[in-house]
């Protein structure tokens with residue numbers, strides 16, 4: 001159960017009430033928000049005198065639920081706004097990994113030419129093998145920061161683990177938590193203590209309930225700026241890398257108040273399918289797409305098979321505008 005309490009309680013009172021009710025709590029604007037387990041359905045007598053609002057939820061999808069806020073939250077960074085009443089579908093694009101200054105420069109030029117404001121590239125890569133490229137680390141973050149100041153783009157980049165979480169929070173405009181780290185509670189809790197937007201990717205073996213509950217760790221830490229990203233789940237199918245769960249995306253749109261972004265690149269795993277999937281995602285009226293594009297995909301140091309080349313990406317973007325317009329949205 002979510003409770004809004006009057007915001008004039010002393011720190012001692014807050015601590016005592018939170019401990020007595022096993023509540024997570026945080027302050028947001030003028031409000032003091034307590035989140036009790038979902039099994040609590042009525043405002044406890046011992047706290048009722050302080051309560052200014054209450055919401056009982058079916059499950060521990062609480063702060064992310066439509067029961068609590070029956071609208072899509074607005075999340076913004078730089079000049080980008082998604083959710084709320086914006087009607088924006090944001091394109092977040094770039095190479096899988098930051099590889100060199102020249103590569104990022106070429107990527108940034110492409111995005112600028114197409115009016116796209118968000119570059120995404122990984123500096124800390126969570127790879128499936130320890131014998132492959134692991135990312136440029138801090139040097140990669142610095143290259144991304146250079147691209148931001150040179151081209152006026154905003155940067156989405158991944159935090160892989162606790163060893164560099166402070167650096168990523170400092171350098172990124174949007175912090176990506178990848179599918180393989182969805183359950184890293186250290187990262188989730190740390191990201192709850194910043195106000196920077198967090199793009200949380202669904203673990204490929206996780207249910208929607210588990211996914212959104214991970215988002216609750218960030219929200220209940222006091223960071224309201226969480227974006228969900230469906231990027232494909234594992235099914236019996238092996239011809240494609242994963243299976244993009246568009247049913248899941250529909251569920252998230254219906255039952256959560258968080259912006260939803262879809263990632264056709266990691267779901268498909270092969271460039272040939274990415275444009276069609278990206279169009280299908282756009283037609284769903286989601287808040288954004290994450291697409292991998294590389295100046296020379298065959299030479300990419302990670303995820304080479306799924307990255308579009310620049311011409312393929314240009315052609316794709318052109319087709320997305322009318323699809324977005326047909327569902328009452330605009331591509332930004």
Ligand code: PEP
Pocket residue numbers: 096122126177178179180201231266
């Ligand atoms: C990525 O975004 O490059 C990535 C590693 O994706 P995921 O976490 O979805 O596997």
Ligand code: MN
Pocket residue numbers: 096097266292302303
């Ligand atoms: Mn990738």
